[in-house]
Amino acid sequence: MQPLLEVQDLEVCFARRQVLRRVSFSIAPGETLGIVGESGSGKSVTALSIMGLLSRPGRVTGGRVLWHGEDLLQLPPDSHRQLRGKAMAMIFQEPMTCLNPVYTVEKQISEVLMLHRGMSKKEAAEAAADYLEQVGIAEPMARLRNYPHELSGGMRQRVMIAMALAGEPELLIADEPTTALDVTVQAQILDLLKQLQAKTGMAMILITHDLGLVAENAERGVVMYAGEVVEEGSVEELFTNPAHPYTQGLLRSLPRWGEQQDMLYTIPGTVPRRLEGIAGCAFAERCPLAEERCAEPQSMHRFSATQAARCWRTKDKVGDAEWQSR
Amino acid sequence: MLKYVVRRILLAIPLVLGISLLVFGLMHLAPGDPVRMLAGREAPQEVIDSIRREWGFDKPFLVQYFTWLSKVLRGDMGRSVISQLPVSYLIKSRLPYTLKLNFWATLLGLAIAFPLGVIAAAKRQTWVDYAASAFALVGMSMPGFWLALVLIIVFAVQLNWFPTSGTGTWAHYVLPTATLGFSWAAGLMRMVRTSLLEVLKEDYVRTARAKGLREKVVLVKHALRNALIPIVTVLGTWLAYMVVGTVVIETIFAWPGLGRLLTTALLQRDFFLVQAIILMISVAVVAANLLVDVLYAVIDPRVRLS
Structure with missing residues (x-):
């Protein structure tokens, strides 16, 4: 359709x-x-x-x-x-x-x-x-x-x-x-x-x-993060199996019902003010899992009919054969 | 709405009384004894005393004020010291000229300022906007009397299109109306532009665009109506400015209006005439502001409540 x-x-x-x-x-x-x-x-x-x-x-x-x-x-x-x-x-x-x-x-x-x-x-x-x-x-x-x-x-x-x-x-x-x-x-x-x-x-x-x-x-x-789509998926996928570290961070910073929490989780750092000069992942500087290759541009890595994320780790997870970039 | 108007009118009454007291007091503080003017330089003391009694100048200040006020309220504003004609007659014969001049000048001013201001705001930062702003800058920088003289030199003396002074035909109206209207339009245009630009940033303008309305409708119906609110509030001040402008312009074009009557009366120390004209102008400004307040409520429904 x-x-x-x-x-x-x-x-x-x-x-x-x-x-x-x-x-x-x-x-x-x-x-x-x-x-x-x-x-x-x-x-x-x-x-x-x-x-x-x-x-x-x-x-x-x-x-x-x-x-x-x-x-x-x-x-x-x-x-x-x-x-x-x-x-x-x-x-x-x-x-x-x-x-x-x-x-x-x-x-x-x-x-x-x-x-x-x-x-x-x-x-x-x-x-x-x-x-x-x-x-x-x-x-x-x-x-x-x-x-x-x-x-x-x-x-x-x-x-x-x-x-x-x-x-x-x-x-x-x-x-x-x-x-x-x-x-x-x-x-x-x-x-x-x-x-x-x-x-x-x-x-x-x-x-x-x-x-x-x-x-x-x-x-x-x-x-969305810093002017880019970092992940998309069905609501269920996003909440049970978030692929991008930013989505994961967002979910972790939600308060949970019935759970004792002294401090809410926060993602360290702030959103970059300028996108110019950032060729790769805009979230890399705040990302706990950032690697060297994050500085390189990448496209969305699709790993299910509905879910895709802009993160190298996603690509690794699904294996080269399964992901298609777009 | 009616309640709002009535309250505004009631509030204007003490204001007018205060102004009348001020005008009366100022005239008494001003140098020159009106009685000596009235009687003439050579008059004997008895004559002066009798005039003083007759006009009530021997009474305490407040008594004099209330006597004067009650006379004014009955339409008796005294006589001109110079011509001996009743002040009310002099004013009545001059007032229509001033009103007519101001009417056409206001109309011209609005007719220039609004379209130009709206177009300048709509085409912000294009040559149209810059041209309109340049017009406003030039218009505001030129003193009215200077513009009047330039217009006379160009259009009356050199081109001989319009008469230099006097009244009678429509041609007599052109130069004084243009002078007053242009200097007024320049400032007003800038206000329309600024105010409209401010309103165009508002969320409800975005809503109007999101509805798919034509840009013209967005501008005129949704933005301009709101932009009018600050414009109208200062319109009262502008009206006062116009009165002052009229005094100068009437003098230059020998326009037989109130402004010229005032300048002549001032030069001749025509005590009662000056007093009456200043009072009239003050009341006119108050009335204009009252009108502005009512307009304000017509435009903005939020005003009607408070």
């Missing part, structure tokens, strides 16, 4: 600084893909590049973003624009600042319905109320007349989701959708997203720094 979206060797620079290199992954229709990584690992930049929302000085310098097999990066900007909000929608980390403070909820949702689904103002208002109900907002008719500042953070994120749904997208990119919310609200929002996904059949990219969220909500995961 043709993937819904396929990112191939995506490279992004901010001014002259490279922030994304050889990022590749794909997502099938209806699938949920988690992208995990620390802040600064390039998760959001990847999402914005797919949406065509990268703003100056950021720009895509290489690679392809295939949407139903068509390269979005080659599309004229206006054609890419027409896909936004309709074929692919995005919700963001900060529900407090993502809604326009001077327009009512109704206006902001109706806008999508009128633009992408050709509804009249009256039809759009009715449909907007319907979407508010779908995202679990009580008294939708009354809420339509509210301004964003009159709503709580959780409510605003629900409005953002309603707005994203209004274009009936095939893909929803949720960039840290719950990071800014209270823990109880977080669970509600994620349940809502799952439930809506089951109903509409849309695919979802869930971007987060929280491995737990990926485990609970995604089928497959992509682990």
Whole structure:
């Protein structure tokens, strides 16, 4: 089956600084893909590049973003624009600042319905109320007349989701959708997203720094480090058999239920600020298992139908015959 | 909304009273005895005393103030010392000219500043932006009176397209309107640009783009409306600036408005006339600020609450 979206060797620079290199992954229709990584690992930049929302000085310098097999990066900007909000929608980390403070909820949702689904103002208002109900907002008719500042953070994120749904997208990119919310609200929002996904059949990219969220909500995961994909695999593979030392480190630093721990494990060191000059593995300087050859560039080593990692040790583990590089 | 407007109006009342007290007090502190001006240099003491009594100048300051205030409230602002005409009549005959000039200048200023500011912000760091910024820099650096003189030399004296001064036809409006409008537009344009650039960084602008809206809609509907909030807040200050500009421009173009009436009255120490015009201008500035406050609430729903 043709993937819904396929990112191939995506490279992004901010001014002259490279922030994304050889990022590749794909997502099938209806699938949920988690992208995990620390802040600064390039998760959001990847999402914005797919949406065509990268703003100056950021720009895509290489690679392809295939949407139903068509390269979005080659599309004229206006054609890419027409896909936004309709074929692919995005919700963001900060529900407090993502809604326009001077327009009512109704206006902001109706806008999508009128633009992408050709509804009249009256039809759009009715449909907007319907979407508010779908995202679990009580008294939708009354809420339509509210301004964003009159709503709580959780409510605003629900409005953002309603707005994203209004274009009936095939893909929803949720960039840290719950990071800014209270823990109880977080669970509600994620349940809502799952439930809506089951109903509409849309695919979802869930971007987060929280491995737990990926485990609970995604089928497959992509682990990013310093602008690169270091490992990808099914959620089960990532959690039971992580191949890359970075993924292993991330898992070790999770607190465990019922286990006595005086100190949480931390990965020593920090994410490198500049990628230039690092030809090989960007994680090598923090990696407890680093060797000399880690300074050399390497590709993803695939060792199962779904799992692959960018680490020499992975290659050794599976043996030369079994791995294919890509 | 209505509650907000009413409260703003109520708050403006003590402000206007305070201003009137200040204007009245300042006039009394200013050198020159109005009674001697009124009576003439050679007048005998009895005449001066009787005028003093008649106008209430022999009473304590506060009594004088309240007598004056109650008269002003009834529309009686005294008589001109020079022409003996009622001050209210003089103001009424000049006010429409000032209003008309300011109206067209404001319109011209807005018509230049907004499109230029929006385009400059949208095309940031391109030649369009640089050209617009250069226009703003030149416009802000040129004093109004200097621009007025240059315009007169070029368009009135050399090209003979427009008259140098006076009123009557539309042609008379061109040069004073252009002078006032341009100097105003330059500063305003810069504000529109800066404010819009600030707003374009906001998350909700990214949301608007993520919806797939056209860039024009993103700019005008989502960004500009928000950018207006800081612009409108300083508009009040700009209006005061415009009043001052009007005084100078009216004098240069011999425009029969309030500004020129004021400069003449000041030079002739026309006590009551000066007092009345300054009061009028002050009240106008307060009223303009009131209007700005209301506009502010119209644009930003968050203001209506507090």
